[in-house]
Amino acid sequence: MPQIEISGLRYTYPEHSFQVEIDRQSFDSPLTAIVGQNGAGKSTLLKLLIGLITPQEGTIMINGVSIDELKSQAKLKQIGVTFQDPDDQLFNATVQKEVAWGLSQIESDQLMIKKAADQALVAVGLADKAAENPYDLSLSERKLLTFATVLAINPAIYLFDEPMMSLDWPSRKRMTNIFHKLVKSGHQVITITHDMDWVAAEFSTVHVMAHGQIAFSGTPSALFGNSGLVKRVGLLPPRIMTITSALGDHSVYLTPEDYCRKHKQVANNLN
Numbered sequence: 001m002p003q004i005e006i007s008g009l010r011y012t013y014p015e016h017s018f019q020v021e022i023d024r025q026s027f028d029s030p031l032t033a034i035v036g037q038n039g040a041g042k043s044t045l046l047k048l049l050i051g052l053i054t055p056q057e058g059t060i061m062i063n064g065v066s067i068d069e070l071k072s073q074a075k076l077k078q079i080g081v082t083f084q085d086p087d088d089q090l091f092n093a094t095v096q097k098e099v100a101w102g103l104s105q106i107e108s109d110q111l112m113i114k115k116a117a118d119q120a121l122v123a124v125g126l127a128d129k130a131a132e133n134p135y136d137l138s139l140s141e142r143k144l145l146t147f148a149t150v151l152a153i154n155p156a157i158y159l160f161d162e163p164m165m166s167l168d169w170p171s172r173k174r175m176t177n178i179f180h181k182l183v184k185s186g187h188q189v190i191t192i193t194h195d196m197d198w199v200a201a202e203f204s205t206v207h208v209m210a211h212g213q214i215a216f217s218g219t220p221s222a223l224f225g226n227s228g229l230v231k232r233v234g235l236l237p238p239r240i241m242t243i244t245s246a247l248g249d250h251s252v253y254l255t256p257e258d259y260c261r262k263h264k265q266v267a268n269n270l271n
């Protein structure tokens with residue numbers, strides 16, 4: 001399992017408007033969500049993790065190598081990223097060229113590049129758009145295209161900023177399945193999201209950011225079981241818990257299925 005290790009990290013924007021401050025933190029879980037209120041520092045952390053901005057203090061190690069020592073080709077193989085806004089990273093004339101571009105920076109075998117690009121486009125459901133200009137695609141298709149660009153490279157670690165934003169239900173399901181497949185094949189997937197239902201249903205680990213710091217690291221059950229913390233960091237629990245707690249049941253339920261399972265168990269125990 002790939003591993004990211006942060007120690008003594010301090011980053012302040014040039015205007016001193018905001019500081020990210022993380023003393024020690026490992027990212028070593030297969031499927032991790034980073035959550036927190038708007039402006040908590042999630043995207044800033046992501047930019048630090050990919051070396052887009054450099055901390056004034058501290059280190060970020062990816063599999064034992066400091067991020068600032070990784071040459072750009074090695075970095076591409078270690079860590080792939082999609083930004084919140086797909087238009088921040090699309091610049092090729094066709095969808096096919098866009099998906100092939102990143103891989104062509106680390107691979108010269110044209111046949112292999114084409115095969116990987118084709119497979120990535122099939123995986124995200126855009127195979128029939130290969131000849132189109134990325135900017136003729138819808139926003140959700142452009143978002144899926146950015147995923148394909150990373151899938152084609154197949155880095156050890158995938159970092160996604162708000163991957164589900166603007167995706168419809170079938171695309172969300174498709175992406176969630178891709179995440180689980182990546183995890184099964186030994187990759188690490190880290191994603192920033194505001195979707196607590198998704199976090200509760202799918203993720204093994206969640207880090208909560210607040211005011212530039214990591215305020216909690218643990219399982220979704222531990223997070224949503226701590227209603228005081230959830231409130232303090234400005235989050236909402238999964239919707240099923242909003243309903244059950246309004247009905248006076250303050251147990252932790254991650255999904256409607258989780259609720260049914262636990263209540264079936266209670267019913268079975270009573271019989």
Ligand SMILES: Nc1ncnc2c1ncn2[C@@H]1O[C@H](COP(=O)(O)OP(=O)(O)OP(=O)(O)O)[C@@H](O)[C@H]1O
Pocket residue numbers: 013014015017018036037038039040041042043044045
């Ligand atoms: N380039 C920049 N220069 C100065 N301040 C910035 C810059 N980019 C972000 N900030 C500030 O840093 C803080 C954290 O922003 P960031 O985008 O990391 O938060 P976030 O948790 O990702 O928020 P959101 O959920 O809205 O995407 C905010 O106060 C933001 O205004």
